[in-house]
Amino acid sequence: MPEKRSIFEEVGDSPKQAAAPGGIDRGGQGARGLIRGWLMLLFALVVVMIAVGGLTRLTDSGLSITEWKPVTGALPPMSAGAWETEFDKYRTIPEYQLQNKGMTLSEFQYIYWWEWGHRQLGRVIGLVWAVGFLGFLVTKKIPNGWTGRLVFIGVLGGLQGAIGWWMVSSGLEDGMLDVASYRLAIHLGLAFVILGFIAWYLYRLGRTQAELLQARRDANPGLIRLSNVLAGFAFVQILLGALVAGIDAGRAYPDWPLMAGGFLPPQPFDLVPLWRNFFEDAGLVQFMHRMAGYLLFAFGIFVWLKARKSAYRRTQAGFNMMMAMMLVQVILGIVTVIYSAPWQVAILHQFGAVMLWAMILRGRFLAQYPISQSVRG
Structure with missing residues (x-):
């Protein structure tokens, strides 16, 4: 039974309990440092992805893979016959017929590896996001209010993959030698949107919640x-x-x-x-x-x-x-x-x-x- 107190007891007579310093940053803050490191890795990978995408465009390699296979496409041609099959598919599109007719298999392989590398890097980014997010989620290391933000990054990444194929498909249509420029702009624009959100999250995670509220x-x-x-x-x-x-x-x-x-x-x-x-x-x-x-x-x-x-x-x-x-x-x-x-x-x-x-x-x-x-x- 709790001890009864007189209604005439002075408030000052009751024992005082000091507030614990830094309380706002103790509950639900998760592994801010680890998540920040993970986001830094994602940021670096997206920057490399933009650079590889630019080189893919500058080497006219973007239309060398004429199909979108998010899972099975991770494996490149593994035999001479498989390379010939891929080359035959490329021979059917306008870029080959109007611009690169007579290209050798080795020349095709050069542009193929650029596009394959670009797509493979996209898969790596998706894997890094998925492994990191699920790991933090299962171990309950995500700070309060951050789960939706981290999911949002993954959703944008998936959307970017779909828009990438939407862009490539425009270059496979009759009379097209390159992808539609407005689709390329949307594809690159979304990459910068993703970078922007990651950067903003990095800036926020670099400060404690108390510091942000005060600032x-x-x-x-x-x-x-x-x-x-x-x-x-x-x-x-x-x-x-x-x-x-x-x-x-x-x-x-x-x-x-x-x-x-x-x-x-x-x-x-x-x-x-x-x-x-x-x-x-x-x-x-x-x-x-x-x-x-x-x-x-x-x-x-x-x-x-x-x-x-x-x-x-x-x-x-x-x-x-x-x-x-x-x-x-x-x-x-x-x-x-x-x-x-x-x-x-x-x-x-x-x-x-x-x-x-x-x-x-x-x-x-x-x-x-x-x-x-x-x-x-």
Whole structure:
């Protein structure tokens, strides 16, 4: 029986129990460090996947495998007869008949291995996600509120595989020598969406829940809004870059700052109907990518100047890194154009887009969750 207390007893006379420090981070926080390491691995694999996808496009290898077999397709041809069967399938598509007629088996094998490697890497990413997620789920190491987020990453990865085949199938249709550029843009765009979510989760898991709650009180709403616009602008530019890659528009006009001696490329609206020019005319597509790049760079400077007024040094430093990467990316873009997009420079330009995307999101994160500092700075 609990001891009876007098109604006249002073509250101060009752024994006090001190609150345990860090209580908000003790319950349900799971293995934040291990999950963060797993997400880092996934992030690195997706970056490699983007690079391999770019090389697959630059080597014209993407249509070498004409079927989508998510499970059995993991095994490449294992005999001379199997290679001949795959080669026969490739001979039936327009790319071979109109562009690569007379290709030897060894030449076919070269492009086949690029596409097979690209698809195999996708399977590896799916396996890493599945093993990691199920392992954390079974051992109950997932922090409260994070199960849905981690499932979401897996769903996006599965969707990416389906969109990849949807993209490839467009290049197998009559009269097509490449995949449809807008489908390539959607495929690449989703890859950057996946990267963006993984990066954001990494930033969140790098801080304790208590730190995030405390930091949010000092968020900079104006800088958050500007960062949102900057991220959206950068994403549009990434999609335009995919359109450029889809029709090899980066090799069309190797002069800068003009295009064939003029501000606009020659005959930018010759295709009928008019909308086709914005997806299929190499000059106009490259022009749009150039103009969007200039505007993005100008707006990036504006956001950077606003961020310099932040009271938090780490927030300033985050936007300084973003601005430096944006300058590097502009230079890489110009070099890519001038040298007609050699694969080495083109891949660097694509990797620069990945780095810039991650840094913009990091700046956005630091605007919302600034890192505290001493009064003396």
